Every structure is written in structure tokens, then in C-alpha cells.
Amino acid sequence: MAGRRFLPKLGFVPCSIIAGIVFLVIVALAQAIAETHPDAVSDRHHGDEFLSRRAHETGYRRSGSRHRTHHGGLFGLNLDGEEGEDLKPRRARAGDEEVEEVEVVEEIVEVEEDDDEGSDGGEEADEKGSVTATRDARDDRFDEFPASLAPLGGGGGDSPGPSCDAGDFIEHAEFWGDVVVDGTQNLKTSASRCCEACAKIRSCRIWVWNPDSKQCWLKADEREQPEPVAKGASVAWTSGVLPQRKGPGVKYALAKDVVDPTPPPKCLHTVLTSSGNAYMNWQTRIMYQTYLKHAAEPGSVMKAFTRILHRGKDDELMMEVPTMRFDPNQGKCDTWCDYPVADRSLAVAQWSQTTDSMRCSHVMMVETDYIYVKSPSPHILMPRGKAIGFEYSYIYPQDLNMKRVYEEYMREHADELGRSEWKREKFALPRTGNAPSCLNVEDLRRVAPLWAEFVARTEKPEEVRKALGWLRDMYAYDAAALAVGVEHVVAPTPRTPLMAQPPADEKIGDAFLLHYTWGPEIYDGKDEKLWVFDKRSYGGGQYQRGPYQLSKIPDPPRWDPAAGLQLQDFFQPRTLSESKLELIRLMIDEFNEAVGKLPRIPKGHKTLEEAQAMAA
Structure with missing residues (x-):
């Protein structure tokens, strides 16, 4: 018949071969699709090429990898991670020294394979972990107040203490x-x-x-x-x-005592640190409410929240915000001291050793004056050895005072695991701090004890303490991350996926946190003040008796191109753009929504006087 094509008859064996090939193609396509899913991508790559090449070339500054440490760290806490982990020093790559800043990073999506080194658990374990992580990151099995928060023996409040004769x-x-x-x-x-x-x-x-x-x-x-x-x-x-009391006053179940622990699910554990003073506590209440709102979003990776309280006794938020209390080195900071954050790093180091730190694969460190405005992307859950930080321009990568502290520590431990190699590398701190930052919990267990040690080393001599000032806690964190080899990818707004700061920033970009530290003031074209919000004067000021009376902030003015809206003199130029105003409005809307959900008396207290007694 014209135009008809005749096909040869195919026997049983050739048909079986073709069917097998088709089946393999379908399986391969399914696997390829699965591996491009963000959860699978972030789990199976080791980080050197986790960001696309375009992303690396268009804006992120990368601090170089440095040595991991085998030193037991301050207070005998283990910095090594799992027993038997390869701790050989890693040499800095030339590309890690400095990356020119150019265009905005639009996406952190593309991934290139990195076959140079395997995962800690091996390829098979990594793939299984990826499957588990994808499932666990999307379920709602996580308790708001889990048993891991409870101190051993039911303590945690005011400790018994000595007798009074x-x-x-x-x-x-x-x-x-x-x-x-x-x-x-x-x-x-x-x-x-x-x-x-x-x-x-x-x-x-x-x-x-x-x-x-x-x-x-x-x-x-x-x-x-x-x-x-x-x-x-x-x-x-x-x-x-009374006699001095030594040793920990409150104890928790430790991760090292767990028999046959299972890897944590792939999710994000928000960790907030506080000294528990009334000023920080009103901020904490608002921050936690915004966390609850956005953790409830479908598919959110935020599955746990812990306030790390470094204070000598429980406070009024223990029953409203999931909290673990750790005794501070500076008892006076329960009321007032000149540098309360000096106790933060030790408390984080102690928390990282508890079973509470086993709830998620990653930790998101935040501060009390942050607000969640959406759930973060799973892309921030980077592989071990990598972290995402926020770039602070006032952190100097080659600060001479911190360099001396760092090199003194390295000299003391140069004989451990070839640590003398550090001398050949350029000293370059990441331009970040502990918050906001997102890192693997295993990396935090290595960074935090050394962070605490570096904080202690910056307290003396006096000239170092004065030179580093309020930034010494941030510098100490950066030095610890450098020493143990946890590389921080950092960028300012709008390239950062972490945080924006109204009104200093023009737009939110990909950030999911807002930081209300700048105290915006809005004026009209005649320099008449129209609106202001400053956390330092909120509720009557920083030194009011807790718990604060929370109140909603008046809405900022509507955008009017003819009004000549401008900010206070601190900002140059003073012109307030429509996008900056909308960012301020977003912050205030989230703030006020949180305030509207909070009772006058924190949960767990029958009367205001009862809460005030706990706040004292």
C-alpha cells in the first residue's frame, strides 16, 4: 500500500529490552526532578558550589575556610563534633580570600555538583537523610514546650541555696x-x-x-x-x-548521653538569647508572636523555638516563651551591667550540648528586636561547614586587636593536628556576628565554646576590651567561626536572604526578618515631625518595671509624593522614598498585630503583681 511503512516483527526479547530502557528513562527523569527540589539540593551538596556560580560572582562576600580545632574549648565543651570526624586543617583556597562585590544576587537556586569531598555520613546516608528531611520539614509534630526544655530534677527556678543562720x-x-x-x-x-x-x-x-x-x-x-x-x-x-556558689545551678539532659541518637530532621530551630531584663522581655514577647504566626505557614521550615536565658533566676516569660535558663558569669546583669552580652556565648555553648539542640538540623540565631515577616526559604539550610550571616560593614576583617587575640590562641594550640599551618593563611574575619546567622547545629557545637573563650579573652587586657567595645562579642564569634573552619556567606540588604533594617534599607529583598534598631523619625517638607518609633523610648523608656504595658504604634503617614517626606538628620540624604516607607509600614503592621495578640499579663501568671515579682 502506497505510503505505508512496514515494521519488522519484534520478538519477546527485543520488546523486553525496549520496555526496560523506557522504564529506566522514566526512573532517571523522576530522580532528576526530585534532586532539583530545594530540600534535596541543599541536603546533598557540601557547599562549595551550593550557590550558583552566578551568585558567587555577583555579590556575596565569602570568608575563607580555616582550621577546625581539636581543643576541648572553654569549660571542657567538645568542639570536634562527632567522634572520629576528620579534623585535618583545611587550607584556604585562593578564591576565598576576596570576592569583588558587583550586582545583586537574584536567586540561590542553581547548584553545581561538588565531588571533591563526601558527606560526614557517606553518600548513602546523605540520600536517606534528604528524604527524611523533606518529610520532616513539612509536618507539624513539633511541640511548643517539649520535655527537652525542662531541667533535670524539676529545678530551674530559684535554686535552694545556702541556709540562713x-x-x-x-x-x-x-x-x-x-x-x-x-x-x-x-x-x-x-x-x-x-x-x-x-x-x-x-x-x-x-x-x-x-x-x-x-x-x-x-x-x-x-x-x-x-x-x-x-x-x-x-x-x-x-x-x-552568703558563700559563693560554684558549678552549674541548673542542669539539663545532654546530647552526649543519648544512646544511639538519630539525625535531627531537616528544619530550623530559632534560638533567641536574653538576659531577661524588662526592656528585652517586651521585645521578646513581640518577636515570639511573629515567629508563631509565620511558623504556621504551610511548608514552613521553622519547627522549634528556644529562648536562651542567661540569668540567675527564672523570669516572668518562662510560661509564655519556650525557655532554657543558664546561670550567668555576671550575676549583676540580672538587673543592670555594662555588658550583659558577655554571658550570651557561654549560654549558647551550654545549650548546644543539651538534647534540646537535637530538635532540628539547623539553628537560626536571632535577637529580641527582630520581627519575622515571613517563613524563610529552605535554601538557607546549608551543608555542614557553611553558614549564612548578615554583613555588618563596621566589622573590620583585619582588625588588629582581634588578630592579636586570635593569633595568641592559635599559638597556644599550634601543636594540635598540624595547627601550625594557620600561619600560612591570611587572617580575614567574616564581616558578621552571631545574629542573624543560620548554621548547622553540629557546626554551632564547635563554634560556640570557642566563641565563649574568645569573649573571655577580649575582656582583658583593658586596652583590648576598650578598643573592641560593644563589638567584642561579634568579633569573638567571627574569630571562633574562622578558627574551626565554618565559612560564613555574608551580604548586606538587599542581597542577604536574612534581614532588612528599616529605614536604613530601601527594600526587603529576600529577607524574612526586620530589625527595628534605627528609630525612624518622619518629617514633612517643612521639617515638622509627623511620626516616630524608637524602641528605646517605647513604653516609657528602657528602665521601666516589667512586664511592660504593650501598646500599638500609630500608623506611619501615607505616601504622598507632594509632601516632601524625609527622615531625621542622621540619614543622608534625608529623602524618604515610597519603598522605604512601605518597609516601615510592614514592620509596624507586624509589630501591632503581635501586640494585639498579647495579654497584659504574661501567660502563667494570675495577677500583674505576681508577674512583676518574677520580673524583679
């Missing part, structure tokens, strides 16, 4: 010290009651009671033998000195 009371004597509890807000009927109040607070060493006013002042003093500043018949005060 009336024979040790010192009449007609007054002691000075760092105030732990203000006596004007802490009236006691007797000296014994005052002593008992001090004994319940780990950071309290000295109590001073007035028989007339009934004021009971609780104080901290780190001296071996405190001496009275006044004594004699003319001194009305009765005082007492």
Missing part, C-alpha cells in the same frame, strides 16, 4: 555591691526573710535589710571576703554575706 547576721553594718534586686521594690518583714530571698537567687551574695523601711537590697560581689563600707551604732542596716 541568724548567728551570721551582721547588725549595724552596710555592704555595697552590684544590685541584684532593688530594695525599694523588695520589702521584707525581717532580716531572716531578706536573707532567705538572697539564698534563693544564685547571683545574690550579699543582703542588706533596714528594720525601719523594711527594704531588702540583694547584691552581687565577686570578692573572696567582702567588707562592710560602714559599720557602727549609727548604721541602721543589718547585713549578711
Whole structure:
């Protein structure tokens, strides 16, 4: 027949071969599609090419990889990760030294295979982990207040402390010290009651009671033998000195004690640090509400939240915000001290060793004055050895003071695992800090103890402490990350996938956090103030009695191109663009929505007075 094509008859064997080929093609296509899924991509790559080549070439600064450490770290905490891990120093690659900043990174999606080194658990384990991670990142099995938050033995509040023997009371004597509890807000009927109040607070060493006013002042003093500043018949005060308490006052279940632990699911554990003062606590309440809102989004990778409280006693938010409390080195910071963040790194290091840190594969470190505005992309969950940080332009990568601290540490441990190799590498800190940053929990377990050690090393000598100032905690984190070889990919807004800061930033970009630290003021063209929001004056100022009365912030003015809207003189140029105004509006809308959900009295308290007593 014209035009008809005749095909040869195919036997059973050739048909079977063709069918097999078709089946293999279908399987290969399915596998290819699965491997391009963001969860699978981020899990199976080791990070050197996790960002696309275009992304690397168009804006991200990358700090070079440096040595991992085998040193046990401060307080004997393990920096090595799992036993048997390969800890040989990694040499910096030439491409890690410096990357020119050019265009905006549009996506962190494309991935190139990196076959140079295998995963910690081997290829087979990595693939299985990817499957589990994709499932776990999307279910809702995670408890808001899991058992891992609870201290062993049911403790965690005011520790029992020493006994009060009336024979040790010192009449007609007054002691000075760092105030732990203000006596004007802490009236006691007797000296014994005052002593008992001090004994319940780990950071309290000295109590001073007035028989007339009934004021009971609780104080901290780190001296071996405190001496009275006044004594004699003319001194009305009765005082007492309690013995110093050493060792941890509260203990938690440790990850190292878990038999046959399973890898954590691939998800994000938000970790917030706080000293528990009233000013930070009102911010914490709002931050946690925004977390709850956006963690509930479909497919969110945010599955856990822990407030790490470095304070000598529980506070008023223990039953409203998931919290683990750790005793601080500076007991005076429970009320006021000049550098409360000095206790942050040690508390994070201690938390990283607990079973609570096993709930997710990655940790997102945040601060109290952040607001979640959406759930983050799974792309920020980078492989081990890689982290995402926020670029702070005021962090100098070659800071000489931090370089001296870093090199002193490295010299002390140069004989460990070939650590002398560090001398051949360029000292270059990542321009970031601990928050906001996202890293693998195993990496945090290696970084955090050394971070705490570097913080301690920047406290002395005095010239180093003064030179680094408030930034010394950030520099210490950067040095620790450099020393253990956790490379931080950092970028400012709008290239960062982490955070924007209204009104300093023009737009949010890909960020999921907003930071309300700048205190925007909006003026019209005649320089008349129209609107202001500054966290430092919110609720009456920084030093009000907690818990604060939360109130909604008035809406910022609507955009009017003819109004000549502008910011305060600090910002140059002062012109307020429509996009900056909308970013401010987004921040205020999220803030006010959170305030609207919060009760006057924090959860778990029957009366305001009860909450105030916990806040004191």
C-alpha cells in the first residue's frame, strides 16, 4: 500500500529490552526532578558550589575556610563534633580570600555538583537523610514546650541555696555591691526573710535589710571576703554575706548521653538569647508572636523555638516563651551591667550540648528586636561547614586587636593536628556576628565554646576590651567561626536572604526578618515631625518595671509624593522614598498585630503583681 511503512516483527526479547530502557528513562527523569527540589539540593551538596556560580560572582562576600580545632574549648565543651570526624586543617583556597562585590544576587537556586569531598555520613546516608528531611520539614509534630526544655530534677527556678543562720547576721553594718534586686521594690518583714530571698537567687551574695523601711537590697560581689563600707551604732542596716556558689545551678539532659541518637530532621530551630531584663522581655514577647504566626505557614521550615536565658533566676516569660535558663558569669546583669552580652556565648555553648539542640538540623540565631515577616526559604539550610550571616560593614576583617587575640590562641594550640599551618593563611574575619546567622547545629557545637573563650579573652587586657567595645562579642564569634573552619556567606540588604533594617534599607529583598534598631523619625517638607518609633523610648523608656504595658504604634503617614517626606538628620540624604516607607509600614503592621495578640499579663501568671515579682 502506497505510503505505508512496514515494521519488522519484534520478538519477546527485543520488546523486553525496549520496555526496560523506557522504564529506566522514566526512573532517571523522576530522580532528576526530585534532586532539583530545594530540600534535596541543599541536603546533598557540601557547599562549595551550593550557590550558583552566578551568585558567587555577583555579590556575596565569602570568608575563607580555616582550621577546625581539636581543643576541648572553654569549660571542657567538645568542639570536634562527632567522634572520629576528620579534623585535618583545611587550607584556604585562593578564591576565598576576596570576592569583588558587583550586582545583586537574584536567586540561590542553581547548584553545581561538588565531588571533591563526601558527606560526614557517606553518600548513602546523605540520600536517606534528604528524604527524611523533606518529610520532616513539612509536618507539624513539633511541640511548643517539649520535655527537652525542662531541667533535670524539676529545678530551674530559684535554686535552694545556702541556709540562713541568724548567728551570721551582721547588725549595724552596710555592704555595697552590684544590685541584684532593688530594695525599694523588695520589702521584707525581717532580716531572716531578706536573707532567705538572697539564698534563693544564685547571683545574690550579699543582703542588706533596714528594720525601719523594711527594704531588702540583694547584691552581687565577686570578692573572696567582702567588707562592710560602714559599720557602727549609727548604721541602721543589718547585713549578711552568703558563700559563693560554684558549678552549674541548673542542669539539663545532654546530647552526649543519648544512646544511639538519630539525625535531627531537616528544619530550623530559632534560638533567641536574653538576659531577661524588662526592656528585652517586651521585645521578646513581640518577636515570639511573629515567629508563631509565620511558623504556621504551610511548608514552613521553622519547627522549634528556644529562648536562651542567661540569668540567675527564672523570669516572668518562662510560661509564655519556650525557655532554657543558664546561670550567668555576671550575676549583676540580672538587673543592670555594662555588658550583659558577655554571658550570651557561654549560654549558647551550654545549650548546644543539651538534647534540646537535637530538635532540628539547623539553628537560626536571632535577637529580641527582630520581627519575622515571613517563613524563610529552605535554601538557607546549608551543608555542614557553611553558614549564612548578615554583613555588618563596621566589622573590620583585619582588625588588629582581634588578630592579636586570635593569633595568641592559635599559638597556644599550634601543636594540635598540624595547627601550625594557620600561619600560612591570611587572617580575614567574616564581616558578621552571631545574629542573624543560620548554621548547622553540629557546626554551632564547635563554634560556640570557642566563641565563649574568645569573649573571655577580649575582656582583658583593658586596652583590648576598650578598643573592641560593644563589638567584642561579634568579633569573638567571627574569630571562633574562622578558627574551626565554618565559612560564613555574608551580604548586606538587599542581597542577604536574612534581614532588612528599616529605614536604613530601601527594600526587603529576600529577607524574612526586620530589625527595628534605627528609630525612624518622619518629617514633612517643612521639617515638622509627623511620626516616630524608637524602641528605646517605647513604653516609657528602657528602665521601666516589667512586664511592660504593650501598646500599638500609630500608623506611619501615607505616601504622598507632594509632601516632601524625609527622615531625621542622621540619614543622608534625608529623602524618604515610597519603598522605604512601605518597609516601615510592614514592620509596624507586624509589630501591632503581635501586640494585639498579647495579654497584659504574661501567660502563667494570675495577677500583674505576681508577674512583676518574677520580673524583679
